[in-house]
Amino acid sequence: MWTRASAGVVPGFLLAAALVGLVSWLLPGSWESTMLVGLTVFFPLWIGVVCSAFRFSSGARAWGWLSALALSVLGLLWLLQLSGWVR
Template sequence: MLAKTFAGIVLGLPLSMALVAVAIWIWPHSSESVVIPMMVIFFPLWIGIMAATFLFRSGVRAWAWLAVANLAAFATLFLAKHTMPGL
């Protein structure tokens, strides 16, 4: 139970930051108009990720899946920043 909690806290934070950053970056219109709403969405998203970690069977699975999700989210952010026009 403690491993799942720490997985949600430690890996959920960068995952939610990366997901919000990707959403801001790929927004079709002016990104300045969505920065504040996305910052408001960030905290409930992080809480949702932390709550979702308790659906895994073990702490190891939670750490592994969240690590893979972080890699995928940051790879998507990297590709979006280097292939799409942005800010």
């Protein structure tokens, strides 16, 4: 149980932050104008990810999937920035 909870807290935080950053960058306008909405949405999204970590059958699976999702979204953000699509 504690391994699933920690998987929701640590990589879940990164996943929620990356998703909020991705949406903030892809919305029209500057990313600064979307940050208030992003900060408002971040906490409920993070809690949702923490709760979804308990749906996995083991802590190792939760850590694996949530870490892989967080790294892939963070990698997508990095590629978007590197390609110049977002500033």
